[in-house]
Amino acid sequence: MSTISAISTAFGKGGIAIIRLSGDNAIDILNKVFKPVGNKSIEDFAPNTLVYGSIYKEDKLIDRGMAVVFKGPKSYTGEDSAEIHCHGGILLSQMVLEATFLAGAVPAGPGEFTQRAFLSGKMGLSQAEAVIDLIDAQSESKVALAASQADGRLSKRVNEVYSELMTIVSSIYAYIDYPDEDLTDVSISDMKLGLSKIKDRLENLKKTYKTGRAVCEGLNTVIAGKPNTGKSSLLNMLLGEDRAIVTPIAGTTRDTVEETVSAGKVLLRLCDTAGIHTATDEVEEIGVRRAIAKVESAELILAVFDGSADFDTEDTEVINQLKLLNDKTIIVVLNKNDVGTKLDKQQFEEITPYVVSISAKENNGKTKLIKLIEQIYIDGEIEYSSECVVTNARQFASVVNSITHIDNAISALNEGFTQDIAGMELELALSELGNLDGRKVTEDVVHNIFGRFCVGK
Numbered sequence: 001m002s003t004i005s006a007i008s009t010a011f012g013k014g015g016i017a018i019i020r021l022s023g024d025n026a027i028d029i030l031n032k033v034f035k036p037v038g039n040k041s042i043e044d045f046a047p048n049t050l051v052y053g054s055i056y057k058e059d060k061l062i063d064r065g066m067a068v069v070f071k072g073p074k075s076y077t078g079e080d081s082a083e084i085h086c087h088g089g090i091l092l093s094q095m096v097l098e099a100t101f102l103a104g105a106v107p108a109g110p111g112e113f114t115q116r117a118f119l120s121g122k123m124g125l126s127q128a129e130a131v132i133d134l135i136d137a138q139s140e141s142k143v144a145l146a147a148s149q150a151d152g153r154l155s156k157r158v159n160e161v162y163s164e165l166m167t168i169v170s171s172i173y174a175y176i177d178y179p180d181e182d183l184t185d186v187s188i189s190d191m192k193l194g195l196s197k198i199k200d201r202l203e204n205l206k207k208t209y210k211t212g213r214a215v216c217e218g219l220n221t222v223i224a225g226k227p228n229t230g231k232s233s234l235l236n237m238l239l240g241e242d243r244a245i246v247t248p249i250a251g252t253t254r255d256t257v258e259e260t261v262s263a264g265k266v267l268l269r270l271c272d273t274a275g276i277h278t279a280t281d282e283v284e285e286i287g288v289r290r291a292i293a294k295v296e297s298a299e300l301i302l303a304v305f306d307g308s309a310d311f312d313t314e315d316t317e318v319i320n321q322l323k324l325l326n327d328k329t330i331i332v333v334l335n336k337n338d339v340g341t342k343l344d345k346q347q348f349e350e351i352t353p354y355v356v357s358i359s360a361k362e363n364n365g366k367t368k369l370i371k372l373i374e375q376i377y378i379d380g381e382i383e384y385s386s387e388c389v390v391t392n393a394r395q396f397a398s399v400v401n402s403i404t405h406i407d408n409a410i411s412a413l414n415e416g417f418t419q420d421i422a423g424m425e426l427e428l429a430l431s432e433l434g435n436l437d438g439r440k441v442t443e444d445v446v447h448n449i450f451g452r453f454c455v456g457k
């Protein structure tokens with residue numbers, strides 16, 4: 001395997017920069033670029049130990065710094081690896097990187113160090129995904145969740161379920177291949193019991209995705225309502241900055257405005273939209289159509305009403321649009337409570353039980369709104385640091401599909417079909433679980449996951 005090299009620290013001036021190497025020739029390359037003090041070779045020092053020395057590019061001294069060697073398989077990637085710690089100059093770190101290329105390294109692709117760790121079996125795919133989540137995290141809850149998943153909690157749980165399922169599959173095939181011999185002491189009813197226990201464990205895992213998604217992937221959230229109710233003011237309040245234009249003129253927001261914000265434990269992928277009403281010109285009409293499309297594709301809708309004014313026909317129009325939606329969470333936000341309260345919870349009974357009164361202008365009610373979102377999406381029972389949590393759509397799909405195949409296998413056994421039908425279904429369930437942690441995942445999926453990393457990780 002080629003030896004890759006990259007600057008692993010962020011681009012910019014800093015105290016130090018780290019250039020990382022991994023591959024068969026990592027130590028040779030380090031030897032060409034880095035000379036420890038006292039005319040020694042880096043190999044004279046123990047691995048995992050920082051060594052002081054000089055850094056050269058084509059035999060010219062360019063810096064003094066530290067280097068460390070990690071011998072495979074006891075390294076992040078599982079391969080021989082090394083790091084050079086130089087002063088954190090933008091040009092300097094680039095020159096050290098070039099020195100490693102001149103000495104035989106090739107540039108690392110995005111996430112290639114972690115991809116190599118995955119390929120050499122140092123970590124499962126869900127652990128690698130947790131590393132991305134850790135780097136991306138904007139909230140302490142996401143850090144806590146990702147740190148515990150990066151530790152391999154989910155991989156471990158999935159591996160346990162995988163081997164339990166494998167035992168049952170082996171018993172089924174033993175029955176099929178040698179029906180007259182007493183190869184297994186597992187009866188069909190034991191198998192069914194075993195399968196339903198595995199299914200329960202997977203169902204519990206499946207339930208964690210509601211929280212995992214809200215914390216890690218973020219909720220696709222749309223702020224909608226008639227014009228001038230304070231939708232853009234609400235976006236600004238949640239962001240804590242004046243991102244969207246706010247004016248007293250109805251129809252200020254014409255196109256959608258999208259921002260991601262961490263709200264308590266939850267990540268919100270927010271979209272502010274044009275006011276829903278009967279448009280009077282073409283641009284407005286497009287804006288309203290876009291607003292409605294966003295509402296239809298969102299999972300959480302913050303429906304903003306002017307709580308200080310009486311209902312009018314435009315409010316009814318918005319409520320009628322919301323009534324058409326299924327499978328969405330709607331929170332009615334009664335805004336402008338600083339100037340009065342004319343609307344109340346009962347008026348929205350038909351569309352949602354969740355109603356909160358705020359003043360976006362006075363920055364009042366933000367905590368109440370965030371607490372309500374947390375209450376809906378965060379399972380308070382889940383202890384991030386000790387629980388397995390499904391954190392992305394790819395993992396969720398594997399869990400759901402494996403449950404379906406286990407269900408099919410149980411039905412096949414119940415309905416007295418030949419056992420090979422159950423066996424086939426269970427093999428499909430195994431393959432789905434294998435996907436979850438990368439055991440059987442396709443090259444495209446691997447490429448896609450590691451493509452989301454930064455170079456140097």
Ligand SMILES: Nc1nc2c(ncn2[C@@H]2O[C@H](COP(=O)(O)OP(=O)(O)OP(=O)(O)O)[C@@H](O)[C@H]2O)c(=O)[nH]1
Binds near residue numbers: 335
């Ligand atoms: N008194 C009061 N006024 C508010 C409040 N929130 C917003 N406003 C005012 O209401 C007007 C409209 O606010 P926007 O945030 O632009 O409303 P919008 O729903 O985005 O409006 P469009 O983009 O035109 O649909 C502005 O004059 C705001 O200052 C509030 O909580 N209290």
Ligand SMILES: [Mg+2]
Binds near residue numbers: 231232233253272273
């Ligand atoms: Mg607006």
